[in-house]
Amino acid sequence: MIQILALNLTDIGTRLKIDGTLVNTCWQFAIWGFFSLLLAEILRDSYHALCHQVNWLSKWHNKHHAAYRRDLSIVSLKAYQESQLYHDILESSLLVVVLTIIALVVPQIGLWLGVVYACTFLLGASLRYFQGSIETDYNHLPGPLETIPSVWWVNRTYHWRHHFDDVDAYYSGVFSLVDKVLGTGLSLKGKTIAITGASGALGQALIEQLRQHNAKVVALTTNPDKLPTDGSIKVIPWQLGNESELKTTLEKVDILIINHGINVYDQRTPQAINSSYEVNTFSALRLMDVFLTTVTGPQAKATKEIWVNTSEAEVSPALSPLYELSKRALGDMVTLKRLDGDCVIRKLILGPFKSQLNPYGVMSAQQVAQMVLFLARRDFRDIIVTINPLTYMLFPLKETSTWLYYKIFSKTTEK
Numbered sequence: 042m043i044q045i046l047a048l049n050l051t052d053i054g055t056r057l058k059i060d061g062t063l064v065n066t067c068w069q070f071a072i073w074g075f076f077s078l079l080l081a082e083i084l085r086d087s088y089h090a091l092c093h094q095v096n097w098l099s100k101w102h103n104k105h106h107a108a109y110r111r112d113l114s115i116v117s118l119k120a121y122q123e124s125q126l127y128h129d130i131l132e133s134s135l136l137v138v139v140l141t142i143i144a145l146v147v148p149q150i151g152l153w154l155g156v157v158y159a160c161t162f163l164l165g166a167s168l169r170y171f172q173g174s175i176e177t178d179y180n181h182l183p184g185p186l187e188t189i190p191s192v193w194w195v196n197r198t199y200h201w202r203h204h205f206d207d208v209d210a211y212y213s214g215v216f217s218l219v220d221k222v223l224g225t226g227l228s229l230k231g232k233t234i235a236i237t238g239a240s241g242a243l244g245q246a247l248i249e250q251l252r253q254h255n256a257k258v259v260a261l262t263t264n265p266d267k268l269p270t271d272g273s274i275k276v277i278p279w280q281l282g283n284e285s286e287l288k289t290t291l292e293k294v295d296i297l298i299i300n301h302g303i304n305v306y307d308q309r310t311p312q313a314i315n316s317s318y319e320v321n322t323f324s325a326l327r328l329m330d331v332f333l334t335t336v337t338g339p340q341a342k343a344t345k346e347i348w349v350n351t352s353e354a355e356v357s358p359a360l361s362p363l364y365e366l367s368k369r370a371l372g373d374m375v376t377l378k379r380l381d382g383d384c385v386i387r388k389l390i391l392g393p394f395k396s397q398l399n400p401y402g403v404m405s406a407q408q409v410a411q412m413v414l415f416l417a418r419r420d421f422r423d424i425i426v427t428i429n430p431l432t433y434m435l436f437p438l439k440e441t442s443t444w445l446y447y448k449i450f451s452k453t454t455e456k
């Protein structure tokens with residue numbers, strides 16, 4: 042009896058050992074497999090970035106750029122097939138070779154997953170080359186761009202910008218990881234960027250930063266006297282309530298930054314309530330609506346953007362109830378409007394910085410502006426810049442739950 046029990050226990054022990062080894066092997070395969078896919082992505086997109094820096098590489102890669110018209114239809118079948126041969130086939134063959142060498146040197150079975158992944162690119166490119174078919178060329182299918190650029194996944198609109206917005210940005214091919222690292226997920230070069238609240242501390246700092254990134258800035262201000270008159274920037278005065286008069290200006294604008302605001306501090310009079318909502322919430326919404334009517338044309342969704350400074354007051358105390366209430370209302374409305382996907386709408390969730398509205402700010406407006414652009418160029422849609430660690434935890438929770446609630450209980454606008 043004791044002998045049988047001992048045998049059974051040995052049997053269970055052996056089985057557990059086998060199962061433990063199996064689980065271990067599976068884990069190893071998964072981790073190395075994931076690593077090899079990541080490596081494939083990084084190598085391919087880094088090679089692409091190099092093609093735009095190194096002359097002899099660019100010769101072949103330019104065949105890819107020369108094959109498409111602005112609507113992504115192909116220039117000719119010959120140019121398309123040449124681009125497949127000199128770019129896609131060459132690139133994916135190099136990738137297969139490099140990943141195979143790595144998999145041979147490092148004896149981990151999971152690494153072969155990256156080789157298989159790279160082979161699918163080579164297979165697709167070869168089929169396109171030999172058959173002249175474009176069906177598997179997902180990022181280059183012709184036609185108007187109906188969706189906004191995605192955040193983590195490279196869609197047609199995302200990749201279109203590499204061809205026709207700025208060839209020195211948007212290098213990623215499948216996941217936008219490399220662009221996020223290089224800061225090439227949004228190019229500001231040559232873009233016309235209009236900003237409200239231009240005479241304020243952050244407005245001024247953002248203008249300086251935007252100009253350093255070669256953007257053309259249009260300052261929209263209700264205080265034109267406070268801005269320089271040396272002609273270094275275009276100044277357009279506007280009045281609260283007359284937002285629709287800016288339509289002609291906004292038609293030529295790529296990015297609208299809504300940055301104006303009012304802080305009535307401890308007041309709670311009817312006038313204070315009215316002006317807080319009127320300036321911080323409703324004028325911002327009216328500007329958004331006017332700008333959205335200018336997002337027309339087959340490629341407008343690729344380049345037109347709105348950035349709204351909703352401030353950290355969306356989730357954290359600003360020691361000013363009406364500032365918090367009106368900014369939270371604006372933040373929630375932005376979340377609601379983003380559901381329609383009319384164009385990219387970013388939120389700027391900024392902590393206290395020194396300005397006329399907040400003389401006790403901890404950060405400087407210059408530091409905040411620098412960080413805003415650092416994160417925007419990495420395509421962050423919610424740009425959080427604050428010293429308050431709670432905001433980094435609370436904002437994503439609040440944004441995700443509000444987004445979900447609004448998505449379930451509201452309908453898209455009729456187009």
Ligand SMILES: [Zn+2]
Nearest residue numbers: 105181200204
């Ligand atoms: Zn392309």
Ligand SMILES: [Zn+2]
Nearest residue numbers: 089093102203
């Ligand atoms: Zn390219």
